[in-house]
Amino acid sequence: MMKLNGNFQNLQQSYLFVTISQKVDEYGKAHPQNQIIKMGIGDVTQPLAxxxxxxxxxxxxxxxxxxxxxxxxxxxxxxxxxxxxxxxxxxxxxxxxxxxxxxxxxxxxxxxxxxxxxxxxxxxxxxxxxxxxxxxxxxxxxxxxxxxxxxxxxxxxxxxxxxxxxxxxxxxxxxxxxxxxxxxxxxxxxxxxxxxxxxxxxxxxxxxxxxxxxxxxxxxxxxxxxxxxxxxxxxxxxxxxxxxxxxxxxxxxxxxxxxxxxxxxxxxxxxxxxxxxxxxxxxxxxxxxxxSPQGRRQVMETIAYYQNNARVMAKALEEMGIWFTGGANSPYLWMKCPDGMDSWEYFDYLLNEAEIVGTPGAGFGKNGEGYFRLTAFGDAQKTVEAMERMKKLKK
CATH class of the missing domain: 3.40.640.10 (Type I PLP-dependent aspartate aminotransferase-like (Major domain))
Structure with missing residues (x-):
């Protein structure tokens, strides 16, 4: 009799980013006029060089x-x-x-x-x-x-x-x-x-x-x-x-x-x-x-665009008094969830109150609980808007 690889049963039922996508889709159906800003999945937004x-x-x-x-x-x-x-x-x-x-x-x-x-x-x-x-x-x-x-x-x-x-x-x-x-x-x-x-x-x-x-x-x-x-x-x-x-x-x-x-x-x-x-x-x-020399220059210009997004995000988190790491040499900022919220609780809070999507730290392991990942790969104007929305939540 054919047997399946039982080790698959040891995996989480859904890949982290599939779960996030499903939650965002459900929110979008319930709020068709939404203006969601996605800062969760590390996908790029700028065109090829x-x-x-x-x-x-x-x-x-x-x-x-x-x-x-x-x-x-x-x-x-x-x-x-x-x-x-x-x-x-x-x-x-x-x-x-x-x-x-x-x-x-x-x-x-x-x-x-x-x-x-x-x-x-x-x-x-x-x-x-x-x-x-x-x-x-x-x-x-x-x-x-x-x-x-x-x-x-x-x-x-x-x-x-x-x-x-x-x-x-x-x-x-x-x-x-x-x-x-x-x-x-x-x-x-x-x-x-x-x-x-x-x-x-x-x-x-x-x-x-x-x-x-x-x-x-x-x-x-x-x-x-x-x-x-x-x-x-x-x-x-x-x-x-x-x-x-x-x-x-x-x-x-x-x-x-x-x-x-x-x-x-x-x-x-x-x-x-x-x-x-x-x-x-x-x-x-x-x-x-x-x-190529031309390609390296153009690629680094795009990376500088994302790095500027990271600086905008880092400055906003500092103004809010939120602990974080990353951003200076990385497209990711790893922040501590405010007010003692757990990772998925903060995910839902950001989505429902500010229409911002990030990644719950708990999806990366037990030590990620209570933390949250934001990416700098978004559009510059939307990044500024997202951080303004987050700052309003802290007031």
Missing amino acids: PAVIEAMHRAADEMSCKETFRGYSPDSDGYPFLREAIAGYYKGFGVDLDASEVFVGDGAKSDVGNIVDLFDVDNTVLVPDPVYPVYVDTNLISGREILYLDANEDNGFLPLPEKDVHADIIYLCSPNNPTGAVYDREQLQAWVDYALENRAVLLFDAAYESFITGEGLPHSIFEIPGAERCAIEFCSFSKTAGFTGMRCGYTVIRKELQFEGVQVSKLWERRQGCKFNGVSYITQRAAEAVF
Whole structure:
């Protein structure tokens, strides 16, 4: 008799953002004249950079001509032109990559979820709490034991290793989703040293690295000595260049990363060849344009737009006397719910009293209870309006 994977029963009944969408839809039906401002899901609102659009048009034109038409890509790991462009980008961080260590995928979420195919089910997983749900859910589906590390106000939501805790797979996200907190070099060195000592793999989500402006803060785990022997890095064009509707990202696995005498990058290459058919040629040409001088300038202008939204939000929270972290080097602001409200209570309060949608911190884990995430990816005028509405609620 066929049996289902019973581990799915260990998941929450609904993905966090599906629940939010349902609540917003219900409110909209009951209040058809609503003027909801959405600051919950981290989707971008600004259009793609002109350099990216131009590259897509050129690539589409190539597909219309027999001499330049492209069918299946040579392999599922990405065209050489994009892998080399990404490796060149890392040189700006002082990291020398071989293009063969870069693997192009359809987004960081997919790769973060799929990378666990490489690891035995008996490995113990360590995740900070609060945490991006995908880290937890993909391991619950596989049936792994998960340990939680307390991220809280006392440690600035940047927990460090605990010597008496052993783990085999460690997840870190910096700038962090949901808290917006960013690890410095010394803190990341502590995690690299811990991973090396425990013969663990460090899965480092750098999807928001382009928002880092703080002097000396690392953009890549591979800026940290020893990381090439213990870490895998994931990054995305979604937040960097607005590719949320196009889907493209990349994973970096150094040749030095080996376990049991096996080069991990070779396993990932084999896994992708078996289960993934590659990112479209047009999308990869668009991604390549992100790293051109013109593309970098245009992309950073858009990021500056979102960063200004974050400053507007941070100033308003400060004026209201609300504790928060993030915003300075991240598109997320992680605020303490006012007046002792719990996360979902505050969600309903904001939606009903101010028609603002955010993300309840409880959806990211038990340590998220009593906190709330706002995103800076919205329209500038609507961001100003939303913060004015919030300030009126405090009066």
